[in-house]
Amino acid sequence: MPWTLYEKLWDAHVVAEAGDKALLYIDRHLLHEVSTPQSFQALREDGLQVRRPDTQLAVADHSVPTHDRGGAIADPQAAAQIALLERNCAHFGIEYLALAGEDQGIVHVIGPEQGFTLPGITLVCGDSHTSTHGAFGALAFGVGASECGTVMATQTLWQAKARTLRVTFTGKLQPGVSAKDMALAFVGIVGASGATGYAVEYAGEAVEALSMEGRMTVCNMTIEAGARTGLVAPDAKTFAYVHGRSRAPRGLAWEQAVAAWRALPSDADAKFDREIVIDASEIAPQVTFGTSPDQVMPIGGSLPGGDKLAKAMRYMDVHAGDLIEGLGIDHAFIGSCTNGRIEDLRSAAAVIRGGHVAPGVRALVVPGSMRVKAQAEAEGLDTLFTQAGFEWREPGCSLCVAMNDDRLPPGARCASTSNRNFEGRQGVGARTHLMSPAMVAAAAIAGRIVDVREVLV
Ligand SMILES: CC(C)[C@H](C(=O)O)[C@@H](O)C(=O)O
Numbered sequence: 001m002p003w004t005l006y007e008k009l010w011d012a013h014v015v016a017e018a019g020d021k022a023l024l025y026i027d028r029h030l031l032h033e034v035s036t037p038q039s040f041q042a043l044r045e046d047g048l049q050v051r052r053p054d055t056q057l058a059v060a061d062h063s064v065p066t067h068d069r070g071g072a073i074a075d076p077q078a079a080a081q082i083a084l085l086e087r088n089c090a091h092f093g094i095e096y097l098a099l100a101g102e103d104q105g106i107v108h109v110i111g112p113e114q115g116f117t118l119p120g121i122t123l124v125c126g127d128s129h130t131s132t133h134g135a136f137g138a139l140a141f142g143v144g145a146s147e148c149g150t151v152m153a154t155q156t157l158w159q160a161k162a163r164t165l166r167v168t169f170t171g172k173l174q175p176g177v178s179a180k181d182m183a184l185a186f187v188g189i190v191g192a193s194g195a196t197g198y199a200v201e202y203a204g205e206a207v208e209a210l211s212m213e214g215r216m217t218v219c220n221m222t223i224e225a226g227a228r229t230g231l232v233a234p235d236a237k238t239f240a241y242v243h244g245r246s247r248a249p250r251g252l253a254w255e256q257a258v259a260a261w262r263a264l265p266s267d268a269d270a271k272f273d274r275e276i277v278i279d280a281s282e283i284a285p286q287v288t289f290g291t292s293p294d295q296v297m298p299i300g301g302s303l304p305g306g307d308k309l310a311k312a313m314r315y316m317d318v319h320a321g322d323l324i325e326g327l328g329i330d331h332a333f334i335g336s337c338t339n340g341r342i343e344d345l346r347s348a349a350a351v352i353r354g355g356h357v358a359p360g361v362r363a364l365v366v367p368g369s370m371r372v373k374a375q376a377e378a379e380g381l382d383t384l385f386t387q388a389g390f391e392w393r394e395p396g397c398s399l400c401v402a403m404n405d406d407r408l409p410p411g412a413r414c415a416s417t418s419n420r421n422f423e424g425r426q427g428v429g430a431r432t433h434l435m436s437p438a439m440v441a442a443a444a445i446a447g448r449i450v451d452v453r454e455v456l457v
């Protein structure tokens, strides 16, 4: 029988079955400071050990400060949370990537860049954007705090199998349009819960053409359409990206792994429960106008109306019939696990072209990891950004979630490369417009939302 990539990954990890659920073997577990305190507490209370510490990797990212790294952390709650993760890891023998070290970063950025994320594996994390890792052809999904504890103690999880949805992006992206626009367009078409219960496989010419960074951006936002898993079939690009990374297999083990990974892509005649086709050449740069990622529109369009959108549009202080293009902003954020990788920083930097952040705009660039930061600095991107008036920060989730001291004031309007524009996400009363890194950089310089395609000509 022909199988999809999801079915192959699922089948390879089933340990036992009962009713409509399967006990899956979990190969890898990523941990961060926000979702694990109760998991460790539960292990302690039940007198349990971590079954395979070698399959776990922990890092602090959500509440870490993005400036003055190295000294004491000013926010006592953040300091306590980070210290607790460090202590828990030491106690249970789990590797912790130090805040001051060269490998720290957002959990979904460090996994892939260190070769911890591999094709063919199951990977979980107490974080909804774990779907990111599916870009490698890994079965990766976010879990709750109690499930993190179960994984640590047993290396398994009971799961219900998802239905399969293939999203085929045909054609080629226009210049100035990126993976982020594909992701936002998909979420806009399907809706914020339109893919709930599905494992999404992204396919087609425009997905094959994406870099691994771009594929991660697309898979990252899968959860914004309600699906816990987003997948891309591993190919030569995937193997080239993984090859030689610090935690990736080497030598004979590498050869054997690649041979197995080559069998993962969906069979040619595999059946999906649902199919969606999107013409990538028709996608314009996308901008969200509301308080849910599916409240999104192409630049150049005018704002929709209707009762369903009224509350969101009131919060956002935008009005039906107006253009989104030209809307003034006072903050810009380039970063997050969606768009904090090197390619994102390069595409933002390419838009600067001698320009300067507009008066009255505060713009932050927060690399996704220390390795991304080092790479960007080696390329001189930090100088480009700072000379143009952007702040160059230390890695962390930062303004994606405002759990550290990067926070916007009420009424602020921010062009942001992150993935969620919920009410208050970047600070109480602050307004978030999601868009690509190139669009955010262009908005920062113009002081208003603009069409990056016009900046790039
Ligand atoms: C704090 C964490 C559990 C949360 C998530 O699950 O995604 C956060 O990363 C987010 O993006 O909202």
Ligand code: SF4
Pocket (backbone or CB within 6 Å): 061, 062, 106, 108, 127, 129, 336, 337, 338, 396, 397, 400, 401, 418, 419
């Ligand atoms: S960068 Fe944002 S979306 Fe990603 S893990 Fe951090 S808070 Fe969640």
